Amino acid sequence: MKRLYFVVPDKGSCQNLVAELRDAGIPNRHLHVVASLTVPLDDLPKAGLTQRTDIVHGFERGLALGGTAGLLGGMLVLAFPPAGVVAGGEALVAAVTAGGAGVGALALSLISKDSHNKDLAAFEDDIAHGRILLMVDVPKDELKHWKQLILAHHPEAEIGVAALPQT
Template identity: 45%
Template sequence: MRRRLYFMLPDVRNTRQMVNDLLLARIEDQHIHVLAKDGVPLEGLHEASILQKTDIAHGAETGLAVGGAIGIFAGLAAILFPPAGVSLELVTILIAALIGAAFGAWVSSMIASGIPNSRLKTFEQGIAQGRILMMVDVPISRVDEIRKLIASVHPEASPGGMEPTIPAFP
């Protein structure tokens, strides 16, 4: 399991230096992402992915739950009020729930792909002013070590908090 640490940095030069220090501390490059306003040159840095920039994951979770619930009710309605001449089994509820959950997750994630990540709302002003947000995913056992390293080597980096858990797949 990993935790995501957030840091605001004043410019690209300081960001590159901090990335180099994190690499020397054996934080893999794939676990360091940056987010800046449009037009800021980020060559050589890993820009945040669409999963990190938008609310896709939250939208998919919400759509999965709501779509599944609607599917259950639709399946129940189909069993209680079946079409003429059709005999439906209880498995209809399961099938309707699965279809509803899949459809809900898909539709919600498409809608949420256009919405900025709500977890990054506190950093919007700094990014708009030209600062750079760095997201570092570190193993739980190394959180304090990395925080201390960055505080001692990069006083210009403003700590922005920590996200409780990061799933293994993104």
């Protein structure tokens, strides 16, 4: 999947564009709208936590960092077992690795939920000036089709593209 980013000048343009995309077959769960607090979105599909923040990226980094730390910790316990403790070998390493990955993923997810999505940084000025950002998730092989369709009906839209994390 790819995410298309459209900056539209006002709420009316965004409502028209969203209606056209829905009619063309884009499901609501693939439409995400971001605007400043002064712009009421009413019935527009508001962007959720995963679109507005870096929580997914934080989860992935926490999983990798926590898993690595757990693996190293487990290997250290095997190499230098505490006095009087018989280490459980591979099971111990696997358990400590999994525990580290879980703790890391949880910790960095909680930290990242409060940081803005880095992909939205380019649009902060537009949003601050009352324009609306519409994000549309489309299959990678249909990217060109959707860009052409939208620009044919809404030449005022400014388009950007980003890859979505694999799920």
